[in-house]
Amino acid sequence: MHLKNLLKVFFSLILFCFANEAMAQRRAVTGTVADENNALLPGVTITNEASKVSTVSVVNGKFIIQAAANETITFSFLGYNKLSQVAGDATTLTIKLVPSPRAMNEVVVVGYGTQDRDKVTSAVDHVTTKDFRQSGARNPLDLIQGKVAGLNLTRTSGSNPNSGVAVQLRGAVTVTGSSSPLYVVDGIPYPNANILDVLQQDDIESIDVLKDGSGAAIYGTTANAGVILVTTKKGRDGAPRVDYSSYFRKEYVQRRPDFLNANEYRQRIASGDINQEDFGSSTDFYDQLINHDNLSQNHNLSVSGGTNKTTYRASINYRNLEGIAKENGREEYSMRLNLNQTALQDRLKMQFNLASNFNNANLLGGGGWESELTKNPTLSNYNADGTYRFDLTSTNEYARLFQETNRRKQQTTTASGRADLTIIDGLKASVFGSVVRDSYTDGQYKLKASEASMEDTDFPGGGYAYRGTSLFQDFAFEPTIQYDKTFAQKHAFTALIGYSYRYHIEEGHSADNRGFINDLFHEDALQEGAALGVGKANINSFKNDNTLIALFTRLNYAYDDKYLAQFILRREGSSRFGDNHKFGYFPAASLGWVISKENFMQSLSAINFLKLRLGYGVTGNSGFENNASRVTLGGGGKYLFPDGQYLETYGPNRNPNPDLKWETKRELNIGLDFTLLNNRLSGKLDLFKRTTKDLLDTYTSPQPPFIQSSIYTNVGSISSKGIELGLSYKAVKSGDFSWNTDATFSTLKNTLDSYSNDQYKVLYKTFGDIGGAGALGNAITTYEGGELGEFWGKRFAGFTADGKWLFYNRNGEKVTNDQINISKDRNLTDLAKIGNAIPKFYASWGNDFHYKNFDLRVFLRGKFDFDILNTTALSYANKTWSGNLLKSTFSKYNQINDTYQYSNYYLESGTYVKLDEVTLSYTFRLKTKWINNLRVYFTGQNLATITGYTGGDPDFVLDTGTGPGIDSRGAYPSTRTFLLGLNVGF
């Protein structure tokens, strides 16, 4: 093997000499590239296959490349068939590219490598730049909201620039373990979405989602909630490119909760409808928190280019996001550098990626909505003398904006390197290493005159300062060996074997102090406060780590590109697992059958491509607390020691569980990929059934003999099954006009199959805290064997003459609340299933219209057939509340003369369709060699919501996890957004 290897290197060297010789006869070949309609195409990659030199066509499709007459030039452009042509003697070439019948060459990222989309046997969704939502992503996941069937993204904090996205793929897979998908950014594995901070939308090339277990198994114990792989843009050989993108965005409040204004409130007092005080002022407290002058902006400048040996791409990004709330923003700078180098006669390929994000987040504003909506509007934020008005039972949220600061300065950096060495043809050894370093410093200060300071009881009027720092580091080292070989022309094998080492460590500290003599120091001289000396200041620090180690292998086999098979096995261990279960095995197998390649299909011209997929895979979840299996001692507070000192006391705070292990998900997926009707209709259909067993939860342990009332252990199982459909249809294509439409649809049933075993029994779990006054408890009860998200509660039966609640008991009789049996035993209880918070259907519908230089996109998405608990009405359409009330208190809810009750009375259908995005763009065709492309666009986002729901924006209500469907009483305002953007390339 070694000898053969050496010979290869030797021959390569000889060939290289010949290649130099040929160069002498080259001359400049110019030309133009156009599409099938003779529209000139900029951005086509043109490569001299002999010299390996590439260039890119400029505006008007013009190009120039050095080539000898006998050399082959190839033209490649996404969405078009690759065209190869011998240069010949002509000095001018006119090239016409034909659209590829389907994106044949589309490559999807599958983890530790890529695959040709046609050969994929598991459920993978691939979303590229052109499909991204254009509304100015706050988080990269915003780009694909509604684009991937089965992937639910919910923004419970709306457009708050400092908030994340709730993500759930194919239903809830865990109750207490990590529910975050694994994120893999250019190969860097990361267990949560924090890594997305380093990604800017203009740097992202594609996002791939491994939806089923047969694909995700390669990531073992971190893949239960799915895997999201992000690929960034890379340098390409050819002429240097400079691209600049920017947008400006403005937001306007919509769907503001409909509370009384001061005059209306006054009238209600006067008419005796409510028995409250008129304090004489008229204040719109909510509006005082709104930043009407908000303007967000984003600027991205990138340069890229290279030679056939070296390519690079570098970008810098500036972004300033201003929330709809005052003192609620995020300003950030990002840099990203990608460098690719080929060496050792093209046998060694190296890639380096470095990205860093510096952000300065203003965390002060963005909250307090509930308190401001529900204050008596005849109060004022000011006293008569112009000072801020404080009282003990509420917070002056407006004054906080001027009297407090709360900022986070964060830097997230990712660095990775990869080297691929081709040892012999087909055999490639790779090594990949990465570091992610996320650090931040938080600072808070509350002025001496601020409410929090004035109302502090230890140091009234002494100010408050806080400083905290945290550092999170993740290291990965993943060597792999891959061997590709095709036998007898039809048997194609790819074998991959690898090792993975991942280490996470986090540490930090924080301190606060009070009792300052003036406001000059802020949080910059904590030691100056008096509280430290008398033990009323706080100091904390923490540090913990965990390790994952795995060996994995993947084998792909294809017979004549017709019969496909993939096998995966990963053996993985985690430091978190109990002593008796340090390592687990995660196998997967999937098969594909490209039916359209069969002879009997050739006569069916309506079917261009048809592939059937069948996959089964096992994944795990190691996302739980460190040291969860061991007996740790916990501090019980300080107590009096015999010497008169108060020192910390310690006792066991955890029951041991040496059997603690991962949650295991088993998933079966059947899929169909198809392209029909002369390549006009394409799509994919997936059916899945997944069961997670050994669910982790805290179980009540018998006391005695255990000390603690709970033990963290693997008992239950949860499952989901569903259907996902993605369709893409080229509806109209005539002359200058085209219309493409895409749709996704998914439906799911998520069941808590069991929550008990011989030792631990839990017949039901309750979720979804109703919150508010009255300690109403949890709204959702999930019985063993029942569906997730079921609301269980009283059934409203009307009111008594004096406005007291009546509910139906189990016999259907109307009774008062005290006669309702609230037992959880379904044979006794008067409570009933009154709704379900999980949408039965999800759908989205995108339309792209193209006319000459204009493009119009209209994107709608919606959730169907589910219920939301309208908590705002529950708490604030009831005259029991002493502050401001919803207007509906006096119409729809005017019969109530009783305390708060949770029943189906407050459940409403949440079904909605949202006009999520409308983008109109214009692409200039400039006759200049200085500008490659120029596009301006105008986007409106969240323009309209069609729904019968009377509470907040139903889109913001959590529909993921085990406790969905409880609307917030103080939701971040829903905003309608307008954005003006520009893309220009030089």
Add this chain to the structure above:
Amino acid sequence: MIFSAFVLLLSTVACKKQLEEHAYDQLVADNFYNNKTEVLSAVLRPYTHANAWVTPSGQDGWWRPAELSADQLAWPTKGRHGEDGGKWKRLHYHTWTVDEGGLNNAWSLMYWGMGLCNDPIEQISKRDIAAMGITQEEKDSYIAELKLLRAFHYLKLMDLFGNIPVVTKVGEPAKPETMSRAEVFNFVETEIKENIDKAPKMSRGMLGRMSQAGGYAMLVELYLNAEAWTGTARWDDCIAAADKLINGEAGGQNGAMALDPNIIDQFKTTNDLSKEVIFSIAYNYTVADFEPSWPGEFYHFKQQEIYGGGRNGNDGIVVIPGVYTTYDEKDLRRSDWLLIGPMFKFTDPTQPVLASEEYNGQQLVFVDNIRKNKAGSTTSNMSEGEENSGVRFNKYKLGNQFAGPGGVPAIDPNYNNTDWNVYRLSWIYFAKAEAIMRKNGNIANQAACDLINACKSRAFAAADWETRAYTPATLTMDELLAERGREFIFEGFRRDDLIRFKKFSTGSWWDHNPTSATKELYPIPQQQRDLNSNLKQNNGY
């Protein structure tokens, strides 16, 4: 070849050792008990835990079921607050079920505390004293103290649930069996007797801990209730145990144990200086941030303005209508331990404290009734309260953190340091008096009167006292029960008193009607029975 070498290499690398778990900021059981301070920190752990269950802590521990099912205290629904799933009503009306979350929580907290005794008993017993850095004498005394404290847990568990499992080792047996109340009684009595002499006497150094004094107080409680709990009266044993304390044989936390001279020293911020406290939870906010958690139970949302401090509450537990008037007008306990009437600001008594709910913007006025006065309603029951309903708790004092008008009174430097008394000598006096009377055919004698008068006289000015002292003729059993109520209100004994006086299930008070005798024990929580099939349910559930 390369493949196999690679596999071999990686198989050896991916071994268990690399997956060893670290604990940088946590303590793991194996590397503890290396010095005396660590040993003590384990011995003292159950006391900070007892804060949660033995005091009105804001959690469902022993205290709430011991008080809120009786005739003095209740947590009525007040407007939008306090419905809380009906749990307070079920305690008040004795309609609790086997699924009661609060009772399960009480069980769980108390057995947890018991486990925090079992663990160090086991650990200290099996370890080498040299390795722990303590003497044999210290070891014996720590174990005796922990065993007394464990007996205290079982005593209070038995008080609520009667028939319970007794376990003295962590984790074993897996499914302990129910012991009858009589057997538990014997276990507790035996444990106390076997360990009381090895435990230290009460002293300043044992403040806040279980000592010989606490041991005798437990015996007094056991014997006082022996007839009610086991059917066998133990009045002489009760008197004998009480005498140990009354005669100061078990030590005292500030010199010789004696009744405090007034009704204030036991409940003020410096009540660690009280002479009559036998066992307490020793709070110290000044140096340890360890403060009483009862404000949450008793205080109004704006209580801090009333007492010039920093703590507010949930406007929860109030005195049942009519209890206030059982106090004599001249009784200092009425004016000092209870809050009623219009409230004024501590820092400026010319200014009213403004209410924040039904009476938002108007002066807060606590009233001796529970009904919707604002709406002119006269319906009085657990559902019909308002924010100012009911007379309020003011027995223990937290201390003012703001100076009064003109700097008087000055800021109390000991604010939030107030200890919670589990046993105090007054209660022993009352217990002995009761034992004497019961032994004497439920008739008082002068000795019994002297004991009660010694306590009660502190609550009256000298001029008022003469006419109010008990004589054998006036100190009837009913009067004794009433006087116990006045003296020990809020202290956690009322349910036991009513049971002993046979009023708990047969009596009526306010809107509470008689229930059945089986309610004298709470049910074994169903959740525990689901986990341990060897637990038997009490009669009537």
